[in-house]
Amino acid sequence: MTDRHLFLASTPLIALEAAGAALEQGGRAQLVLLEDFDLASRLAGLLRRWPDRPFEMIHELPGRYTEHQLRAGANRSGLRRALHRVLVKRAIRAQTLSCLEAIEAEFAPGSVWVGNDRKVEAQYALHLAARRLHQRPGRYLDDGLYTYLGRLRQRPLVRRVDWLVKGLSYGRWGQPVAQLGTSRWIDQAWLAFPDQAVDQDPARQRRTLPREWFTSRAFRRLSALAAREFAVDRAVLRQCAVVLVLPHSNLIKADPATSAALVRFIAEAGQGNVRVALKYHPREVDADPAGLLAACGNATALPRLLPMELLLPLLPRGALLAGESSTALLAARWLRPDLQVFDLGVSRSGYARRARAFFQQHGIPTVAGDLGMLRQDHLAGSAAPPGHDASRPLVASLP
Structure with missing residues (x-):
């Protein structure tokens, strides 16, 4: 029994x-x-x-x-x-x-x-x-x-x-x-x-x-099946050097400086021919509530409802993943140590502060709204992708 x-x-x-x-x-x-x-x-x-x-x-x-x-x-x-x-x-x-x-x-x-x-x-x-x-x-x-x-x-x-x-x-x-x-x-x-x-x-x-x-191979097969059923273009995803797992757009809009920084960050990535993947919050209704997809011709929308744990095996080696204080960041750092994982630091709640302190222990830095920090590769816990030139900004050097 x-x-x-x-x-x-x-x-x-x-x-x-x-x-x-x-x-x-x-x-x-x-x-x-x-x-x-x-x-x-x-x-x-x-x-x-x-x-x-x-x-x-x-x-x-x-x-x-x-x-x-x-x-x-x-x-x-x-x-x-x-x-x-x-x-x-x-x-x-x-x-x-x-x-x-x-x-x-x-x-x-x-x-x-x-x-x-x-x-x-x-x-x-x-x-x-x-x-x-x-x-x-x-x-x-x-x-x-x-x-x-x-x-x-x-x-x-x-x-x-x-x-x-x-x-x-x-x-x-x-x-x-x-x-x-x-x-x-x-x-x-x-x-x-x-x-x-x-x-x-x-x-x-x-x-x-x-x-x-x-x-395991079995889980990777499940991941591939999920990508197929949710219409994720795996070839495009493999080219995404930056993945943003976003908090609810209400939180972004409540902080105009962070909202502007996200738009600027994505636009600059597009100008540098860097492909960006955006995963909006599962409870969003609109396709692009924060106007971020429109800011970059190289931006790709990921299915809001697809769990991040199923997407992780599909991300390219050395990609940069940034999101808000959530279990998805911890899972990314734990399951894919080759990824560069950052906390966006948008929320100011007490729980978010406690989460960031825990993230720091596991090598997940917080950018605290300053997305310019994502261009630096000297932060503790971040690992530059293979072939990265340490003298160049991180985003510009991603493949």
Whole structure:
């Protein structure tokens, strides 16, 4: 029974980590993909068409995105709107928990892998398996920056009230979780940087998340399949010496100096015949909300919804990747040490400052809005591409 693995994912990152773990662990594996994001259905289809897929079954269950879609169609206001929201959430949750009961009864997993053990669905799957096995079945998969920084606003009273309501609604098996990966069912945590995790409780094993899960031939085939299905021109992408992973355009527009600097940077790259790839924020509606594509004839738009972890294997060696304080930057530095990774430093929030301090420890400098710094190659942690002339500006010398 221990060679049966059930994976629950509510983000693209955890779905991809689950795929890597399932390939590595062997045995039988099933994936539960919660529709908490609008790419969920396409990602499930992509994983089903992957020739190396390790999952015998991929279950798609409704989540926050489903709830949002159902609520959006209701023309209500005030108390009626709030009541409708509660009813929609309860109906979705009842359906999801019922499906998890059926999976538990039929598949009987020996381990349950999750990236967010705060979620009711994850806790219910863990609870069901623990009750049957009489031991802790939980395996926590690295959820990115929150694993190492924790939450900026803990709000313990709000969290306890929330779980009291959930306990009355669904059962007493749930528990409030202050830090991801620390619920009572978790026995192992698979982390990129186990020594730097917030959770250092000796009651849980911390294991190093292998890079090979994301650098194997199987994962590269998944990456190529994703590029084909999302219409990414791989030949063009291989020519992109600069990749910008942008924060939401509202954040860019709120800082006119940074907005102007981005336009200027991209325009100068175009004048130097440097091809630039732009990846706008997944929640953007317009194709070019910050007007950056228009600033450079050599700029290429990458699909907003395609996870950066699937694009990383396709980037050319030595490329410059700059983005805002996010897990994507950490993943880029960890999985592709040959890339030059920078934090744009647009956000001024407390969490962003903490993220940048963590980035510095991993060789990711912050340009703090001064994109001219991206032309320098003397920053600690940056690695110039092969053949780079140290006397020339970085952007101008990229192939």
